[in-house]
Amino acid sequence: LSDRDSSVCFLPLCHIFERAWTYFCLYTGIPVAINNDPNRIQQTLRERHPTCMCSVPRFWEKVYTVIESKMAEMNPLRRFIARRAQKVGRRRNLDYDRLGLRAPWLLELRYKFYDRLVFTPLQRVIGVERGNIFPTAGAPLSPAITEFFHCCGINVLIGYGLSETTATVACFPRVGYEIGTVGTPIPRVQVKIGPENEILVKGPTVMTGYYRKPEATKEAFTADGWLRTGDAGRIDSTGAIILTDRLKDLFKTSNGKYIAPQAIESRLGEDKYIDQAAVIGDRRKFVSALIVPAFGELRRYAEAHGIDADDNVALTADPRIYSFYEERLARLLDDMAPHEHIKRFTLLPQPFTIENGELTNTLKVKRRAVAERYAEEIERMYV
Template sequence: MSNILTGLIHRQALKYGDRAALSFKDAATHPWVDISWRSFAEMVDKAAMALERLGAVPADNIGVFSANRPGVLVADFAAYANRAASVSIYSTSSQEQVEYIINDAGIKILFTGTQEHYEIARKALGRCPSLKRIIAFDMSERQPDDNDTLTFSEFLKLGEEAPEESRREVQRRIDEAIPEDIATLIYTSGTTGEPKGAMLPHSCFSATLPMHVERLTSISDADTSICFLPLSHIFEKGWTYVCLYVGMKVYVNLDPRDIQNSIRETTPTCMCSVPRFWEKVYAAVQAKIHRMNAFQKVMVRRALAVGRRRNLDYKRIGRKVPALLEMEYRFFDARVFTPLRKVIGINNGNIFPTAGAPLSDTICEFLHSCGINIMVGYGLSETTATVTCYPAVGYEVGTVGTVIPRVQVKIGENNEILVNGPTIMTGYYNKPEATAEAFTPDGWFRTGDAGRIDNTGALILTDRIKDLFKTSNGKYIAPQAIESRLGEDKYIEQVAVIGDRRKYVTAIIVPALDALREYAEKKKISYKSMADLVANSEINRMIQERIEKLEKGFANYEKIKRFTLLPKEFTMEGGELTNTLKIKRPVINTKYADLIEAMYAQ
């Protein structure tokens, strides 16, 4: 057996025994509950045999429709033991999206999270011919006519009581596993069309896990990580598998809304996240600095200057820090940075990988100055996540790092980033035409992202090629760069830049509503509703001034000439965001067409 994932949990159970592999917050009692490596391996064993008894066979696709919980990882590794693929469905998916994936992947067995997920699955059962069984992690009420669902405990009991022939069959499948077996289908979030299932064979993971250990030299089994991005996202799935491969304890955060409390309670040394998390941290810290007295502000400014010199001018490039600078840094670290990191819950921090969208240079430099080791990276579902990331020494702010070992990157036509190597998908499930389009004639994967490689070998992203647009004056605009810059502001939550074939650039902006209410109270601005507040001329003038400051350095044709404030956020439910929280530009252009036209009618 050459597949790392297939026997991973058992190998770690032999090595670590009763040491904690996972921890989760028990909803009934609230404290964090540990699951040992031995218990984890026993659950995987039972689940693997239960799947076999329910009719799972090699090359089947096993669906998982749930928010993060330990059972999601048990289901994954039980599927691998049967040479079946795990197909993660975002817990925020609609009825239509769930049914699309079940039908596309031909899912026979589906794990569900909450009662709501169970009810969506029950409806899907009548509309999806392949679906035969539901395994419910957390079902409060079983529908009266339901003979097709097992609770997770009933499912594990089925495995525990498996006859010897089931045990032998699962072992035979483990022994016969090959690198070409599909490990998982990762459905892309579909910003411009229907989702596609990227097929990632076991060979991708058998390549990528050692690559990460080789690149991320500071991580070890002494680290801990918190899992809060969805495990249906390749970034979190891949990172969590790296953690398990290294022997790290993983805290599984069940409720994304509780993440800030969870981080403070668990104080992880590692955590992967999207830039939006750090943008919010930055905005909160800036707001706190704004409320400080003059002496405190001077102290913080001095601390940041010292932190920047020490961490960016010396540590970043491996230079020895001068003794006096090191003494100054330790002084400020104890009085300014450590309290700041404690408030966030990352006072024991090692590395914090971030990817999925651009992170502004300002925020990146600020976090590094504070001793928060943000590791910017770049990757896609189709590349088993990481293509590039910051090296421990010699990273360049403004880039997404250098290529990880044994992966190759080159720049093709229209500055498109092309990738080759052992971590690239074999294609899109059931979509031969889309697969053919995704590769160059000589086999390089087309990322759809534009970029360039600098003189240090680091990759610089310029934009998503499909997002690039041209104004009616013939000027190309990269909207993500503008959106990322505006995202630094404490009063701006979400931005959609508009301007394709238009005479100038505009934006639909969702303000940070709580911060806006606070501002209105301070300035004694009266309003009856959020719609009333975002229409207020004083509010619009304030946002305009902040945009003008943020846009310094942009060419005149890139600057936002007009904008419209919305009284409510873009959401997945509203259709404006994908499950990975990327903006669906076609939806926004259609949904807010009247508001957009009004910005060009003047």
């Protein structure tokens, strides 16, 4: 990165990730365009064409579902070309470029062909055709979605951190990153795994303590000075960190099976018919979920199948729509453990919002608030 790059700021500046990133941009001489309305971010990207921008997984999930929807509408020939381009992009970008290797000349030639025919037009529609890196953190992003964008030549750079660590603890390195991880620790930051698989951090970017809260500060650190992150995970053979979930979000069913809700929600985020999801099941007999449909896609499906699509309430209450989602969930979670499968779910006619206190300012679900607001709907799933 250098002063030849440009960035767009659309996350709240009160959030450590955007704030630290913007400080870095200003220090480096990277001009930053401020987007004040999150609903305009797609338009802003097409106006500004940034080479870099920090974001949260929800942004890329929405872009992915739009692309998948457009591909589904293509004629068979164009769809075949797009899928073929993805295969070539995967071989070139993940099997060679990711490892710092030079691709065989024929593969490189084919990649350049598909880059001009498919990838660059796709990037131009999003507004990232000049892309360098796009740091993404704050919640898990599905490995399948991460891989898709890398195949298309869009460098979604996955990372991990907390306010208490001045944002970044780890991120994808330029060479040797592993899809499904949050990268390797940045220089001078140490990471190890503590009791209950908790990720512990030490380094110059770690806070000295909470302001005027000595007891909370004491609880936040181990006796030998490691910060307790509250996140569960492990370190693989390459030194990359694999996140499991927030320790406080992990729950156990009444059958004694541990569930990592974010992993399930991340998988659901791959589906173009699902906009938001909250997985339920703490001390319950089985896993359930509150699901907000992607109503634009769902209406198109409903109209094509003769189902009244004018009213969200009627749409989500229709037994045919429920059966449709039941089949999709079964396919989405097919390779997960049986106790992780969603046995029952409720389709909600309205989305979770920041204004209603159901989402954080980085669009993560506030589980307690959702559980309180939809207590009746949750209880009905366990009757």
